[in-house]
Amino acid sequence: MALPKYDQIAGDIRGRIVRGELKAGDTLPSERELTERWSVARATVVRALDVLRQEGLIETRQGTGSIVRERALLARTAGERYRTAVQTGQVYTAGEYAEIVGAEMLPAPEEVATALGIAVGDQVARRHRVTFEGEVPTATSWSWFTAEVAGAAPRLLQRERVREGTTRYVEMETGRRPHTGRDWWTARLATEEELELLRLEGPAAVSEARHVAYDAEGRPLAYEVGISPGGRWTRTDEYAMND
Missing domain, CATH: 1.10.10.10 (Winged helix-like DNA-binding domain superfamily/Winged helix DNA-binding domain)
Structure with missing residues (x-):
C-alpha cells in the first residue's frame, strides 16, 4: 500500500x-x-x-x-543509516563521526546468540562505537556479527571507522544484501558505563534501540544495540487503527 x-x-x-x-x-x-x-x-x-x-x-x-533546525535531533533507524550509506557511500551525515572504542572476538552471550541464531558461547565479532556531533557524544552502540561474517569482512575487527557503515560493508564483502530489519525501542536509566561514554550526570534516562538485519533468506546479518540520551530526539509514527 x-x-x-x-x-x-x-x-x-x-x-x-x-x-x-x-x-x-x-x-x-x-x-x-x-x-x-x-x-x-x-x-x-x-x-x-x-x-x-x-x-x-x-x-x-x-x-x-x-x-x-540547528542541530536537528535525528532519530535515525538502522534502515535509514543503511540507505544513507548506499546513496552517499558514507553512513554519517555532515558533522557526525564515530570513535571505535572496541573491536574483538568473544563468546556470544544469550541475548546475542538468540538474535544471531547461534549457540550461546559461539565466537562473535563485537564492535563498540561512540558517535559525536562536533564535540558532543550523541550515541553509543554495540554491533555483533557471527564468526562466518567476521571471517569474510575482516575490517569488522579493526578499530577503524568503516565509512560506508558496517551493514553496507558486510553486504559488499559477503554478497548478502539486507532484506528485512526488526527494531525494538525502550527507555530506561543509563548504566554507569553509559553515563561516562555519553558524558551525562546520573541518574539520567536513555533510549535503547535494538536492531536485527536479515538477508533475503531470513538469516541474521547483524545485531545492534544503540543508546542515546533521553530527550535528544523524538520520533513520530502515524499508522492506521482500522481493520
Missing part, C-alpha cells in the same frame, strides 16, 4: 536532511513550490511540514518560511 502523499513529502524532505543535502539553516522550498512539485493540495503540504516540525527537524519563521 502506498503511503499517504503528506507522508511521502515528509519522507522525501527527511531523507534529504539525514543525507546532509539540506543542512542546518537551509530554507525548504515554499509551500507553493511543494504543492506544484507534488501536485497536491496546500493542506497536504502543510500536514507534511507539521510532521517534520513535530519530529524536531524543521522550524517555521515569520517572513522566512520553513528551515532546517
Whole structure:
C-alpha cells in the first residue's frame, strides 16, 4: 500500500536532511513550490511540514518560511543509516563521526546468540562505537556479527571507522544484501558505563534501540544495540487503527 502523499513529502524532505543535502539553516522550498512539485493540495503540504516540525527537524519563521533546525535531533533507524550509506557511500551525515572504542572476538552471550541464531558461547565479532556531533557524544552502540561474517569482512575487527557503515560493508564483502530489519525501542536509566561514554550526570534516562538485519533468506546479518540520551530526539509514527 502506498503511503499517504503528506507522508511521502515528509519522507522525501527527511531523507534529504539525514543525507546532509539540506543542512542546518537551509530554507525548504515554499509551500507553493511543494504543492506544484507534488501536485497536491496546500493542506497536504502543510500536514507534511507539521510532521517534520513535530519530529524536531524543521522550524517555521515569520517572513522566512520553513528551515532546517540547528542541530536537528535525528532519530535515525538502522534502515535509514543503511540507505544513507548506499546513496552517499558514507553512513554519517555532515558533522557526525564515530570513535571505535572496541573491536574483538568473544563468546556470544544469550541475548546475542538468540538474535544471531547461534549457540550461546559461539565466537562473535563485537564492535563498540561512540558517535559525536562536533564535540558532543550523541550515541553509543554495540554491533555483533557471527564468526562466518567476521571471517569474510575482516575490517569488522579493526578499530577503524568503516565509512560506508558496517551493514553496507558486510553486504559488499559477503554478497548478502539486507532484506528485512526488526527494531525494538525502550527507555530506561543509563548504566554507569553509559553515563561516562555519553558524558551525562546520573541518574539520567536513555533510549535503547535494538536492531536485527536479515538477508533475503531470513538469516541474521547483524545485531545492534544503540543508546542515546533521553530527550535528544523524538520520533513520530502515524499508522492506521482500522481493520
